[in-house]
Amino acid sequence: MSGFSHIDERGRARMVDVSAKPETRRRAAASGTVRMRPETRALIDRQEIAKGDVFAVARVAGILAAKQTAGLIPMCHPLLLTDVRVDLETTEEGVRIEASVATTGRTGAEMEALTAVSVAALTVYDMCKAVDTTMTLTEIRLLHKEGGKSDRRIVNGQAPEQP
Amino acid sequence: MSGFSHIDERGRARMVDVSAKPETRRRAAASGTVRMRPETRALIDRQEIAKGDVFAVARVAGILAAKQTAGLIPMCHPLLLTDVRVDLETTEEGVRIEASVATTGRTGAEMEALTAVSVAALTVYDMCKAVDTTMTLTEIRLLHKEGGKSDRRIVNGQAPEQP
Amino acid sequence: MSGFSHIDERGRARMVDVSAKPETRRRAAASGTVRMRPETRALIDRQEIAKGDVFAVARVAGILAAKQTAGLIPMCHPLLLTDVRVDLETTEEGVRIEASVATTGRTGAEMEALTAVSVAALTVYDMCKAVDTTMTLTEIRLLHKEGGKSDRRIVNGQAPEQP
Amino acid sequence: MSGFSHIDERGRARMVDVSAKPETRRRAAASGTVRMRPETRALIDRQEIAKGDVFAVARVAGILAAKQTAGLIPMCHPLLLTDVRVDLETTEEGVRIEASVATTGRTGAEMEALTAVSVAALTVYDMCKAVDTTMTLTEIRLLHKEGGKSDRRIVNGQAPEQP
Amino acid sequence: MSGFSHIDERGRARMVDVSAKPETRRRAAASGTVRMRPETRALIDRQEIAKGDVFAVARVAGILAAKQTAGLIPMCHPLLLTDVRVDLETTEEGVRIEASVATTGRTGAEMEALTAVSVAALTVYDMCKAVDTTMTLTEIRLLHKEGGKSDRRIVNGQAPEQP
Amino acid sequence: MSGFSHIDERGRARMVDVSAKPETRRRAAASGTVRMRPETRALIDRQEIAKGDVFAVARVAGILAAKQTAGLIPMCHPLLLTDVRVDLETTEEGVRIEASVATTGRTGAEMEALTAVSVAALTVYDMCKAVDTTMTLTEIRLLHKEGGKSDRRIVNGQAPEQP
Numbered sequence: 001m002s003g004f005s006h007i008d009e010r011g012r013a014r015m016v017d018v019s020a021k022p023e024t025r026r027r028a029a030a031s032g033t034v035r036m037r038p039e040t041r042a043l044i045d046r047q048e049i050a051k052g053d054v055f056a057v058a059r060v061a062g063i064l065a066a067k068q069t070a071g072l073i074p075m076c077h078p079l080l081l082t083d084v085r086v087d088l089e090t091t092e093e094g095v096r097i098e099a100s101v102a103t104t105g106r107t108g109a110e111m112e113a114l115t116a117v118s119v120a121a122l123t124v125y126d127m128c129k130a131v132d133t134t135m136t137l138t139e140i141r142l143l144h145k146e147g148g149k150s151d152r153r154i155v156n157g158q159a160p161e162q163p
Numbered sequence: 164m165s166g167f168s169h170i171d172e173r174g175r176a177r178m179v180d181v182s183a184k185p186e187t188r189r190r191a192a193a194s195g196t197v198r199m200r201p202e203t204r205a206l207i208d209r210q211e212i213a214k215g216d217v218f219a220v221a222r223v224a225g226i227l228a229a230k231q232t233a234g235l236i237p238m239c240h241p242l243l244l245t246d247v248r249v250d251l252e253t254t255e256e257g258v259r260i261e262a263s264v265a266t267t268g269r270t271g272a273e274m275e276a277l278t279a280v281s282v283a284a285l286t287v288y289d290m291c292k293a294v295d296t297t298m299t300l301t302e303i304r305l306l307h308k309e310g311g312k313s314d315r316r317i318v319n320g321q322a323p324e325q326p
Numbered sequence: 327m328s329g330f331s332h333i334d335e336r337g338r339a340r341m342v343d344v345s346a347k348p349e350t351r352r353r354a355a356a357s358g359t360v361r362m363r364p365e366t367r368a369l370i371d372r373q374e375i376a377k378g379d380v381f382a383v384a385r386v387a388g389i390l391a392a393k394q395t396a397g398l399i400p401m402c403h404p405l406l407l408t409d410v411r412v413d414l415e416t417t418e419e420g421v422r423i424e425a426s427v428a429t430t431g432r433t434g435a436e437m438e439a440l441t442a443v444s445v446a447a448l449t450v451y452d453m454c455k456a457v458d459t460t461m462t463l464t465e466i467r468l469l470h471k472e473g474g475k476s477d478r479r480i481v482n483g484q485a486p487e488q489p
Numbered sequence: 490m491s492g493f494s495h496i497d498e499r500g501r502a503r504m505v506d507v508s509a510k511p512e513t514r515r516r517a518a519a520s521g522t523v524r525m526r527p528e529t530r531a532l533i534d535r536q537e538i539a540k541g542d543v544f545a546v547a548r549v550a551g552i553l554a555a556k557q558t559a560g561l562i563p564m565c566h567p568l569l570l571t572d573v574r575v576d577l578e579t580t581e582e583g584v585r586i587e588a589s590v591a592t593t594g595r596t597g598a599e600m601e602a603l604t605a606v607s608v609a610a611l612t613v614y615d616m617c618k619a620v621d622t623t624m625t626l627t628e629i630r631l632l633h634k635e636g637g638k639s640d641r642r643i644v645n646g647q648a649p650e651q652p
Numbered sequence: 653m654s655g656f657s658h659i660d661e662r663g664r665a666r667m668v669d670v671s672a673k674p675e676t677r678r679r680a681a682a683s684g685t686v687r688m689r690p691e692t693r694a695l696i697d698r699q700e701i702a703k704g705d706v707f708a709v710a711r712v713a714g715i716l717a718a719k720q721t722a723g724l725i726p727m728c729h730p731l732l733l734t735d736v737r738v739d740l741e742t743t744e745e746g747v748r749i750e751a752s753v754a755t756t757g758r759t760g761a762e763m764e765a766l767t768a769v770s771v772a773a774l775t776v777y778d779m780c781k782a783v784d785t786t787m788t789l790t791e792i793r794l795l796h797k798e799g800g801k802s803d804r805r806i807v808n809g810q811a812p813e814q815p
Numbered sequence: 816m817s818g819f820s821h822i823d824e825r826g827r828a829r830m831v832d833v834s835a836k837p838e839t840r841r842r843a844a845a846s847g848t849v850r851m852r853p854e855t856r857a858l859i860d861r862q863e864i865a866k867g868d869v870f871a872v873a874r875v876a877g878i879l880a881a882k883q884t885a886g887l888i889p890m891c892h893p894l895l896l897t898d899v900r901v902d903l904e905t906t907e908e909g910v911r912i913e914a915s916v917a918t919t920g921r922t923g924a925e926m927e928a929l930t931a932v933s934v935a936a937l938t939v940y941d942m943c944k945a946v947d948t949t950m951t952l953t954e955i956r957l958l959h960k961e962g963g964k965s966d967r968r969i970v971n972g973q974a975p976e977q978p
Contacts, residue, residue, distance in 0.1 A: 003206040004217070006290040013216040013290070013385060017409035019351055019428045025671055032300070043166040053176040054167070056871035059665060060726045061237050064879070067722050067730055070393050072231075072282050073289050074224050074386045078393055078406050080730050082758060083669035102671045106408060111289050118281045118300065119235050126236050126274050127169040127176070137195070137281065137303035142296060176874060180898035182840055182917045188508055219382035222502060223563045227390070230559050230567055233882050237875045241882055241895050243567050245595060246506035265508045269897060329532045330543070332616040339542040339616070339711060343735035345677055345754045358626070369492040379502040380493070387563050394561075396719050398608050399615050400550050400712045404719055404732050432734060437615050444607045444626065445561050452562050452600050453495040453502070459631060463521070463607065466626035514834055545708035548828060549889045553716070556885050556893055569893050571921060572832035591834045655858040656869070658942040665868040665942070684952070695818045705828040706819070713889050724883075724934055725941050726876050763941050770933045770952065771887050778888050778926050779821040779828070789847070789933065789955035794948060 006075045015075050018106040026147030027083075029100040030113035032140030034124045036094035040132040045090050054127050055088040058097070062086035062120030066101055069115045076111050079103045084112070086120050094135070095124050098143070110142050169238045178238050184269040189310030190246075192263040193276035195303030197287045199257035203295040208253050217290050218251040221260070225249035225283030229264055229275045239274050242266045247275070249283050257298070258287050261306070273305050332401045341401050344432040352473030353409075355426040356439035358466030360450045362420035366458040371416050380453050381414040384423070388412035388446030392427055395441045402437050405429045410438075412446050420461070421450050424469070436468050495564045504564050510595040515636030516572075518589040519602035521629030523613045525583035529621040534579050543616050544577040547586070551575035551609030555590055558604045565600050568592045573601075575609050583624070584613050587632070599631050658727045667727050670758040678799030679735075681752040682765035684792035686776045688746035692784040697742050706779050707740040710749070714738035714772030718753055718764045728763050731755045736764070738772050746787070747776050750795070762794050821890045830890050836921040841962030842898075844915040845928035847955030849939045851909035855947040860905050869942050870903040873912070877901035877935030881916055881927045891926050894918045899927075901935050909950070910939050913958070925957050 005016045044054055063084045070078040083102035088095055099116035101109040121137045128135060168179045207217055226247045233241040246265035251258055262279035264272045284300045291298060331342045370380055389410045396404040409428035414421055425442035427435045447463045454461065494505045533543055552573045559567040572591035577584055588605035590598040610626045617624060657668045696706055715736045722730040735754035740747055751768035753761040773789045780787060820831045859869055878899045885893040898917035903910055914931035916924040936952045943950060 003294060004210065004290055005293040006220075007210060007216055011210065011216055012413070013220045013382065013389075014411045015389060015407075015409055016293075017428065019353075019408040019430065021408075027671075047167065047170060047174065053170055053174055053871055056665065056868055057169075057176045057237050057875050060872050060875040061235065063665075063667060064723065064726055065235055068235075071390065072224065072228055073286050074220050074390055075286075075289055077408065080406065080732065080757070081667070082671040082673075082729065083667055085666045087664070102669065104671065105406070110292065111285065114285055114288065114300075118285060122274065122277055122281060123236050123238075125277065126238055127167055129273065130168040130179075131166060133305060135304070137277075138301045140300035140303075141298070175902070176871065176878075177900045178878060178896075178898055180917065182842075182897040182919065184897075190508075216382055219379055219502065220386050223383050223386040226502075226504060227560065227563055234879065237879055240897065243569065243594070243895065244504075245508040245510075245566065246504055248503045250501070265506065267508065268895070329620060330536065330616055331619040332546075333536060333542055337536065337542055338739070339546045339708065339715075340737045341715060341733075341735055342619075343754065345679075345734040345756065347734075373493065373496060373500065379496055379500055383495075383502045383563050387561065391561055397716065398550065398554055398557075399612050400546050400716055401612075401615055403734065406732065431732070436618065437611065440611055440614065440626075444611060448600065448603055448607060449562050449564075451603065452564055453493055455599065456494040456505075457492060461630070463603075463629035464627045466629075467624070468622060516834075542708055545705055545828065546712050549709050549712040552828075552830060553886065553889055569895065569920070570830075571834040571836075571892065572830055574829045576827070591832065593834065655946060656862065656942055657945040658872075659862060659868055663862065663868055665872045668945075699819065699822060699826065705822055705826055709821075709828045709889050713887065717887055720887075724876065724880055725938050726872050727938075727941055762944065763937065766937055766940065766952075770937060774926065774929055774933060775888050775890075777929065778890055779819055781925065782820040782831075783818060785957060787956070789929075790953045792952035792955075793950070 013075060018077060021106040023104050023106055024147050025104050026108050027102040028108055028110040028113040028145040029143040030117045030141060031098045031143055032117040032121050033093055033138050034095045034121050035136045035138050037132050037134060040128050041090050041094050057127060058088055058120040058123040059086045061123040062099055062116040065119035066112045066116040069112045072115060073111055077107045079105045079109055081112060084116060086116050097121055108145050108148050110145050114140060176238060178240060181240060181269040186267050186269055187310050188267050189271050190265040191271055191273040191276040191308040192306040193280045193304060194261040194306055195280040195284050196256055196301050197258045197284050198299045198301050200295050200297060203291050204253050204257050220290060221251055221283040221286040222249045224286040225262055225279040228282035229279040232275045232278045235278060236274055240270045242268045242272055244275060247279060249279050260284055271308050271311050273308050277303060339401060341403060344403060347432040349430050349432055350473050351430050352434050353428040354434055354436040354439040354471040355469040356443045356467060357424040357469055358443040358447050359419055359464050360421045360447050361462045361464050363458050363460060366454050367416050367420050383453060384414055384446040384449040385412045387449040388425055388442040391445035392438045392442040395438045398441060399437055403433045405431045405435055407438060410442060412442050423447055434471050434474050436471050440466060502564060504566060507566060507595040512593050512595055513636050514593050515597050516591040517597055517599040517602040517634040518632040519606045519630060520587040520632055521606040521610050522582050522627050523584045523610050524625045524627050526621050526623060529617050530579050530583050546616060547577055547609040547612040548575045550612040551588055551605040554608035555601045555605040558601045561604060562600055566596045568594045568598055570601060573605060575605050586610055597634050597637050599634050603629060665727060667729060670729060673758040675756050675758055676799050677756050678760050679754040680760055680762040680765040680797040681795040682769045682793060683750040683795055684769040684773050685745050685790050686747045686773050687788045687790050689784050689786060692780050693742050693746050706776060709779060710740055710772040710775040711738045713775040714751055714768040717771035718768040721764045721767045724767060725763055729759045731757045731761055733764060736768060738768050749773055760797050760800050762797050766792060828890060830892060833892060833921040838919050838921055839962050840919050841923050842917040843923055843925040843928040843960040844958040845932045845956060846913040846958055847932040847936050848908055848953050849910045849936050850951045850953050852947050852949060855943050856905050856909050872942060873903055873935040873938040874901045876938040877914055877931040880934035881931040884927045884930045887930060888926055892922045894920045894924055896927060899931060901931050912936055923960050923963050925960050929955060
């Protein structure tokens with residue numbers, strides 16, 4: 001009716017009932033960028049060589065946030081994550097973050113991957129904000145997801161593998 | 164040393180010690196966009212007219228997330244928020260979110276505003292993902308902040324009001 | 327000994343060990359009422375026609391609370407909920423709330439349904455308390471539960487289907 | 490416009506902005522009852538004499554919940570509680586719970602007192618549900634609140650002290 | 653490479669991928685001691701005889717903490733606990749705590765047992781700190797774990813049962 | 816009566832009422848050790864030289880846990896921390912952790928410092944447990960606390976500075 005599975009015929013928000021779905025192994029990956037001044041990125045690069053703490057803190061924040069996704073996103077189903085990894089690297093634009101998340105469950109883990117990227121990006125922002133107030137979180141999106149009904153649906157800037 | 168206030172001279176992450184700062188009234192605003200297909204935005208527009216639940220759910224998620232910021236962003240100081248508002252509207256690009264947050268405290272509330280926008284955006288994504296897998300969270304940034312040492316610092320695409 | 331499964335023979339609280347129970351599909355429903363002045367209910371009715379936010383906020387709060395039940399109720403087992411819905415309507419007495427919760431797990435989900443109702447009711451109270459200090463949360467109880475050993479046990483004001 | 494301080498003129502939920510309010514000492518008390526079969530109450534009475542764990546567990550759950558109120562009730566302001574006490578006793582009807590909460594802050598603590606009572610009541614329900622499925626949470630309401638603009642407003646079944 | 657399963661070949665922290673592991677029934681037990689002055693222990697002994705609240709509060713805190721382990725320990729996998737018990741007793745040294753935790757999952761529950769002991773010990777400390785500032789949490793360790801690949805591995809001061 | 820400020824005259828647990836106390840600046844420090852095999856400590860030493868992630872993850876876990884103390888320890892008052900730092904180093908025995916925490920509040924922050932040390936220690940344990948099952952968390956204690964009524968009380972193995 002509403003066109004959205006999370007909105008019922010009377011316009012009310014709801015979780016989607018996945019009770020009848022089987023548990024399957026699923027994985028999702030997402031990425032995003034914290035755009036920043038070249039000087040800020042250079043500071044991170046220099047600091048990384050020595051110790052790596054900006055990235056280490058953001059990685060931990062992203063991993064913990066992935067596990068809290070169903071507490072943050074109201075209509076998300078709780079999932080038992082079996083793997084989370086969060087990687088950060090400096091690029092031309094600033095810092096690029098990629099998260100990959102796995103579960104065996106009844107729904108996909110794309111919200112967990114996107115939440116990990118977003119919170120890792122917010123953490124990078126927090127740690128750099130004293131030297132750069134122009135930073136922007138940008139291009140946070142799903143890279144691909146596997147498992148479930150539509151196995152290996154590839155999206156967003158990756159060549160779809162389906163014919 | 165490191166150039167970052169959150170990294171000490173030996174490269175270790177830390178909270179910034181704000182013990183000696185006075186409490187002042189502060190406000191911060193941030194915005195962001197969930198870029199989506201025109202058809203998805205049109206569905207939200209139609210649904211909004213009837214009941215408004217996509218935006219209502221995202222608004223609640225953003226407000227709750229603002230209050231949890233110090234639990235998500237490791238080096239963030241806890242703050243007692245005295246006001247949070249989160250607004251959503253459809254634009255050419257998709258859905259634009261703006262959050263405004265106030266506190267009386269020893270540090271600014273920009274991370275709370277940015278967290279509210281990010282989690283509201285993730286919630287919009289979650290509620291629309293069954294009809295659109297191309298959505299992107301983009302241009303999440305600080306609009307302005309007031310209070311504290313650098314009163315009324317205006318940033319990011321808004322003309323600074325200081326001479 | 328104590329007569330309570332949550333109290334051991336020496337009077338100490340404990341979780342009930344459900345390790346040996348099989349996972350089965352289960353559903354529970356609960357309801358409750360926020361009793362209020364007729365004028366307060368009338369305000370909600372008028373506001374509902376326009377936008378629906380009191381109910382939308384309470385619904386989101388109830389759904390999120392259902393997922394946090396094991397963090398609130400000490401002896402509750404954690405469950406992966408596969409469906410949560412929370413409905414609100416105005417009645418003669420005020421606002422009636424009903425929640426229905428599903429899981430595939432080793433214990434029933436009645437505490438999750440009761441927690442969803444209670445927190446949705448507290449949220450209605452919070453949003454109306456500036457205009458009405460006489461509100462009361464009342465008749466919060468289990469409507470029915472299905473699944474597990476005692477499949478389709480119907481309780482509280484619903485005709486039992488067992489002979 | 491809407492008649493509710495938590496709903497703005499366009500029908501959107503919001504926190505009430507308390508930024509300009511002074512901090513004052515405030516206290517609120519609430520009560521509620523878990524109605525149950527006389528046999529269930531008798532079991533609690535017997536068990537209480539020996540060790541007291543049903544009440545001890547419910548008391549701890551209520552105190553912890555009071556501190557989590559702003560994470561459960563979306564439009565609630567975070568408060569630093571300076572005192573929480575939760576008392577339980579058996580009555581004719583079942584178990585009566587009373588909570589008293591104090592803070593120095595910009596808003597009253599009635600939601601914290603009501604949340605403490607509700608979660609303590611849910612905990613009593615959880616611990617007794619194996620022996621009694623007819624229990625009902627009832628008469629959860631504010632007893633009185635002090636501090637703030639309307640100092641010593643007494644409500645709900647207590648003689649108002651204002652003329 | 654690093655020698656630690658939680659550190660990848662480039663030195664970055666990660667969760668261990670347990671996606672391919674089967675779910676098995678597992679149990680872990682841990683213990684620890686709060687060392688304190690004999691007078692403090694004597695106060696607990698006297699108080700225990702009357703009502704038992706120090707131990708009751710610590711037991712509830714430990715059980716709740718076991719369920720929050722994956723939110724506290726960054727690289728821990730979330731687990732659905734099927735049983736948690738926490739016991740406390742006074743000894744020559746002070747208070748000894750033992751926790752036993754069960755799950756059906758893809759990883760062991762030793763972190764949950766250790767977290768339950770640690771938080772119960774911190775709670776004992778908190779409740780006694782006004783009368784004794786010399787307390788020390790000590791000898792927090794795994795007692796044994798069962799289930800998973802290395803079924804019934806006994807460790808730490810308990811005679812191994814494997815030949 | 817009971818001799819404990821957290822236990823009332825009838826043996827019931829309660830928070831201590833600090834409503835009437837003034838806000839003062841306070842700081843507390845605590846330490847603890849994860850005792851481990853020399854080979855495990857050597858692995859950390861080698862890994863630290865390269866990248867530092869075991870310590871970085873434990874540091875972040877400890878800082879986040881300090882902010883969650885009042886949610887973990889039932890009778891703890893919530894505090895707005897203004898500074899948290901957590902340091903780790905390898906010693907003869909294994910890994911030594913020290914945490915220092917500051918606040919401006921009505922109660923001391925020793926529980927926050929002890930919680931930071933305990934959770935950082937549990938995190939070290941978690942990251943090393945695949946190579947060493949003999950680790951023990953030990954000697955977790957308060958080093959000193961400043962501020963409040965008993966300014967600069969030094970305890971536990973540090974020479975008291977009061978005459």
